[in-house]
Amino acid sequence: MKQQTPLEAIQSFCFQCCGYSKKNVHDCPSRKCPFHALRFGSNFPVQMIEDSINKIYDYCISCVGSASEIVYCSDPKCKLYHLRLEAIKHHFPKTYAVHGQGELFTLDSDSYSKSCDHL
Ligand code: SF4
Ligand code: SF4
Numbered sequence: 001m002k003q004q005t006p007l008e009a010i011q012s013f014c015f016q017c018c019g020y021s022k023k024n025v026h027d028c029p030s031r032k033c034p035f036h037a038l039r040f041g042s043n044f045p046v047q048m049i050e051d052s053i054n055k056i057y058d059y060c061i062s063c064v065g066s067a068s069e070i071v072y073c074s075d076p077k078c079k080l081y082h083l084r085l086e087a088i089k090h091h092f093p094k095t096y097a098v099h100g101q102g103e104l105f106t107l108d109s110d111s112y113s114k115s116c117d118h119l
Pocket of ligand 2: 060061063069074075
């Protein structure tokens with residue numbers, strides 16, 4: 001099955017958050033939520049779409065408190081789960097790379113080394 005893009009995942013997350021009600025998503029009062037501006041619609045500026053992965057990082061931080069906890073998130077049913085490592089990589093672009101679906105690596109000058117414990 002094709003994996004959702006960050007924007008698709010955010011909008012699925014919002015739909016679930018609001019009890020699968022489009023009206024409730026539209027009326028969401030949580031303006032401080034990282035997803036608020038992206039919760040519905042598709043006609044966003046390119047910059048906002050590109051930034052959506054950073055919003056996932058922000059949301060995950062608010063969920064579990066630290067990047068290392070995001071790595072070890074134990075909720076694969078979460079709509080954001082498959083993007084959480086990519087979100088960390090985007091937040092620390094000179095430090096980390098993602099290999100496949102489930103591993104986060106330190107990006108150093110000579111080699112990749114597994115480093116989840118260093119976050
Ligand atoms: S913007 Fe935040 S609070 Fe509002 S529906 Fe989305 S996830 Fe829920
Ligand atoms: S992927 Fe994990 S850390 Fe991120 S919001 Fe979902 S449950 Fe929380």
